[in-house]
Each structure stands twice: as C-alpha cells, then as structure tokens.
Amino acid sequence: MSMKELSPNKKLLIVFGVFLAAYFIPWGATRILGATNEAFLMLGEYARQHVLLCLVPAMFIAGAITVFLNQQAVMRYLGPDANRLTAYGVGSVSGAILAVCSCTVLPIFKGIYKKGAGLGPAVAFLYSGPAINILAIVLSAKVFGWKLGTARAVGAIIFSIVIGLVMALIFRKDDRKRAADARMFAAPDEKPRRNLFQMIVYMASMVFILVFVNWASSSGDSAAWDAIYQAKWWITAGFALVLVYTVIRWFDRDERVEWVVATRDFSLQILPLLFGGVLVAGFLLGRPGHDALIPSAWIGGLLGSNSLFANFFAAFSGALMYFATLTEIPIIQGLLGAGMGQGPALALLLAGPSLSLPSILVIGGELGWKKTATYVGLVIVLSTAAGMAFGAVA
Numbered sequence: 001m002s003m004k005e006l007s008p009n010k011k012l013l014i015v016f017g018v019f020l021a022a023y024f025i026p027w028g029a030t031r032i033l034g035a036t037n038e039a040f041l042m043l044g045e046y047a048r049q050h051v052l053l054c055l056v057p058a059m060f061i062a063g064a065i066t067v068f069l070n071q072q073a074v075m076r077y078l079g080p081d082a083n084r085l086t087a088y089g090v091g092s093v094s095g096a097i098l099a100v101c102s103c104t105v106l107p108i109f110k111g112i113y114k115k116g117a118g119l120g121p122a123v124a125f126l127y128s129g130p131a132i133n134i135l136a137i138v139l140s141a142k143v144f145g146w147k148l149g150t151a152r153a154v155g156a157i158i159f160s161i162v163i164g165l166v167m168a169l170i171f172r173k174d175d176r177k178r179a180a181d182a183r184m185f186a187a188p189d190e191k192p193r194r195n196l197f198q199m200i201v202y203m204a205s206m207v208f209i210l211v212f213v214n215w216a217s218s219s220g221d222s223a224a225w226d227a228i229y230q231a232k233w234w235i236t237a238g239f240a241l242v243l244v245y246t247v248i249r250w251f252d253r254d255e256r257v258e259w260v261v262a263t264r265d266f267s268l269q270i271l272p273l274l275f276g277g278v279l280v281a282g283f284l285l286g287r288p289g290h291d292a293l294i295p296s297a298w299i300g301g302l303l304g305s306n307s308l309f310a311n312f313f314a315a316f317s318g319a320l321m322y323f324a325t326l327t328e329i330p331i332i333q334g335l336l337g338a339g340m341g342q343g344p345a346l347a348l349l350l351a352g353p354s355l356s357l358p359s360i361l362v363i364g365g366e367l368g369w370k371k372t373a374t375y376v377g378l379v380i381v382l383s384t385a386a387g388m389a390f391g392a393v394a
Contacts, residue, residue, distance in 0.1 A: 035283045035293040042282030043275060046322075054104040055271070057210040062111035063263030064203060067255070068194075071116050078117035080168065080175045091117075091124035092132070092160040101323065102359040103274055104210075105129035107266050110366050119175045119367075120168030123375060126363070128160040130323075131354040139329050140349065142221050147394060148342060152349045155386045159350060163378045171371060198250050205243040212236045270362050277358025281322050288331050303335060306343040306391030308384070314344035315383035318352030319360070319376060328352050343391020351383035 026032055078087050105126060113122040137156075141149025168175060194202075215232040218225045228235070247256060286292030299317055303310050323331070332345050355376060364372040 031293060034291070035286070038286040038290055038292040039279045039282035041290075042287050042322075043278050045287060046275075046278045050101065050103065051271075053213050054101065054210070055107070055274075057206060057213065058104045058107045059263045059266050059270075060259075061203070061206045061210065062107035062266045063259050063261075064206065065108070065111035065115055066262045066266075067259050068199070068202075069111075069115055074112060075116040075179065078112065078121045080118035080120075080172070080179045082118065082121070084165075087118060087121040088124050088161050088164055091121035091164060092128040092157065094125060094128075102130040102354055102356045103322070103362075104214075106274075106359055106362045107270055110266065110270070110362075113366065116179065118168060118179070119171055119371070120164035122164075123167045124160045124164030126375075127163055127354050127379070128156070131156040131160065131350065133353070136329065136353070139218065139221060143329055143333055144336070144345065148346060148349075148390075151346050151386070151390050155346065155350050155383075156354075159354075159379070159382055159386075162382065163375065166378060167371070167375060170374060174371075194250050198246065201242065202246040202250065205239045205246060208239045209236055209243065212239065269365070273361040273365060274358045277356070277361045278322060281320065281357045285317075285321055288327055299335075301339075303340040303344040303348075306341045306388065308388065310341060310344045311347045311384045311387035311391065312380070314340075314347040314387060315351040315380045318348040318350075318383070319355040319380055320357045321352055322356040322358060323353050341391055342394040343387040343389075345387075346390045347383045347387030350386055351379050355379055 027036070076082060077090060108129075109122060109126045112125065113119075117125075132153075137149060137153045140152050212228070212232045213236045215229050217229045220226065251259075282292060284293050286296070291297075299313075302313050328349060332340070332348055335348075336345055360372060360376060363375065367375070
C-alpha cells in the first residue's frame with residue numbers, strides 16, 4: 001500500500017509515530033548511535049552486494065512475466081484449479097533452481113502471483129527459493145554434520161509444499177474469487193507473437209544470468225562448483241549476449257518499452273519497502289558479527305537449550321533477520337560454538353533464509369497483512385516444531 005492509498009488519519013498516525021521516535025529516542029546514547037550506524041552500514045552493504053546483481057535481474061524477470069507470459073498458461077499450471085502435483089511441483093522446484101535470498105525472490109513471486117498463479121503454488125515458490133539452496137544444504141551438512149544438513153534439506157522441501165497447501169486451504173475462497181476475476185478480465189487467447197522455443201530462450205537467459213552472476217564459492221568443498229565460480233563472469237556474459245539477441249530480434253520497440261516500464265513499476269513498489277526494512281533490521285540486529293540495538297550475546301544466550309522457548313525464539317528471530325545467500329552458515333556456526341542447541345539451530349536454518357523483515361514488508365503489501373501474518377506464523381510454528389523434534393533425537 002502506497003502513501004497515496006492511506007487515509008488521512010493513517011497518514012497522521014505515521015507522522016505522529018515519527019514525531020514520538022524523534023522526541024523520545026536518545027539519539028546521542030552510545031548504543032543508539034552504534035545501532036544507527038549499523039543500520040546505514042547494512043543498507044550500504046545491501047546496496048553494493050544485492051541490488052545490482054540480485055534485485056535488478058529479478059525485477060527484469062518479473063517485468064517479463066507480467067508483460068509476456070500467457071496468463072491462461074500460468075493459471076492452467078499454477079492456478080487454484082490446476083493439478084496439485086504439477087502446481088506444487090513446479091512451484092517448489094522452480095524456486096529451488098534460483099537459489100536466491102528472501103528479498104531477491106520477491107519480484108518473481110509478485111510477477112507470477114499477479115499473472116494468476118494460485119496462492120498455494122506461489123507461496124511454495126516464495127518459500128523454496130531462499131530455503132532450498134542446494135549449495136547451502138551441502139555446506140550445512142559439511143559444516144554442521146550430516147544429521148543437521150539432512151534435516152534442513154528434508155524440512156525445507158516439506159515446508160514449501162505444506163505451507164503452500166495450508167495457505168491455499170485457509171484462503172481458498174479468496175483465491176477462487178481472485179482466479180474468477182482473473183479469468184473474467186483475462187485477454188482472450190491470441191496467436192502468440194513468439195513461439196515456445198523463443199520464449200524459453202528469452203526467459204531462461206535472464207534466469208541463468210541471475211543464477212550465475214550470484215554463484216558463490218564453496219571455499220574448496222566442491223571442485224566442480226568452484227570451477228563454475230571461477231568462470232561465472234564468462235558464463236554470465238554468454239547468457240547476456242543471448243538475451244540481447246532475443247530482445248533485438250524477437251521483440252519490437254513497443255514491447256521492449258512495455259517490458260522496461262513494467263520493470264520500473266516493480267522497482268517502485270518493492271525497493272522502498274526493502275530499503276526501509278533493511279534499515280530497521282540493521283538498527284535492531286546489525287550486520288553479521290556486529291552488534292546493534294539488540295546484542296548478539298543476548299540472542300546466543302537464549303538458545304542454549306532445546307526448550308519450546310529456545311526453538312520459538314530461534315525461529316522468530318530468524319524470521320526478522322536478513323540472511324544473504326549462504327551467510328546463515330557462518331552465523332549459525334558461531335552460535336553453535338557459543339552454546340546454541342541443535343534444535344534451535346535447525347529452527348533458525350528453516351525460518352531464517354526464507355524470511356526477513358524487509359521481505360515481510362513487501363509480502364504484506366502484495367498479499368495483505370492477514371495472509372502475510374498467516375504465512376509468517378506457519379513458517380515460525382513449523383520451524384519451532386521441527387527444531388524441537390530434531391533436538392530431541394539429535
């Protein structure tokens with residue numbers, strides 16, 4: 001929801017909240033100064049490491065989905081009435097292929113949801129993208145042991161499908177109404193201007209650019225993986241040339257302009273919320289290895305047992321923290337060294353990469369806060385339960 005859509009009373013309430021913060025927060029206190037510094041350092045780090053290489057390609061993919069993907073095809077394979085095996089299989093697997101962070105997956109989720117995908121398959125995609133990262137799962141087993149690594153892999157795959165199914169069940173009436181409205185206002189099937197092969201090459205080139213430009217090193221744990229890492233810029237350049245060829249040869253000027261405009265609109269909707277969320281997350285929790293308003297020692301001290309509270313706290317705090325791809329591994333390794341239990345470690349691994357405060361803000365703007373609270377609650381509850389079960393047998 002933009003500021004233009006807010007009522008005057010809500011706008012006044014926001015202004016009043018800003019006034020109270022400005023008036024009462026002791027901005028000169030050492031802890032507050034440090035937290036404020038961490039907030040902007042985290043925003044700067046986020047801008048340098050994630051906007052150009054992660055979010056920009058994702059925005060262009062989302063714009064292409066909105067403008068060029070056939071709406072009836074999306075509804076046929078991912079809509080509320082689609083075959084569940086196909087819909088959830090496509091949703092979870094396609095998310096896993098991208099292996100992106102909780103913020104980068106948002107524009108693509110927003111694109112397929114607007115195009116008519118059912119809430120369940122779209123949410124399965126939303127969870128699976130950041131959670132089912134193949135390299136992260138392999139490194140988890142390498143660093144934490146095969147038990148925790150396997151539990152993370154199995155839990156993430158099951159969660160992506162279960163959370164999607166539960167969301168679809170709870171909000172089935174809203175989803176069917178949205179699907180009926182989409183069918184009513186959908187453009188009639190027309191002969192496509194490009195054949196299936198051309199669309200696959202066009203979309204795949206952007207997806208592979210996103211995948212390979214963000215390819216991370218395994219630090220010597222996988223020779224094949226690191227060989228790709230060494231060549232990732234050459235591979236990315238090759239797919240960029242393919243994309244340029246497809247855009248010039250297979251699309252006319254008006255279509256290219258429409259694609260850029262759609263990408264711009266996605267950026268305007270998502271980036272302000274993401275940047276605001278990163279600032280708040282940085283102010284409260286700081287960057288990995290740096291303290292902000294809430295000292296990391298407090299968090300580590302609350303996670304030493306396998307109690308319900310410890311697992312819930314791990315899942316809840318993980319849902320608010322921002323983890324760039326693979327950064328959860330050294331963070332949790334440090335917490336385990338400080339005494340964190342195996343159960344809370346799994347709860348944090350299942351909730352942390354898939355959610356963050358910035359992503360929650362964007363999801364709330366797209367799905368509404370009722371659906372968003374349900375999604376976040378499901379992730380936290382299931383992660384807590386999985387952590388307790390794993391801690392009991394580990």
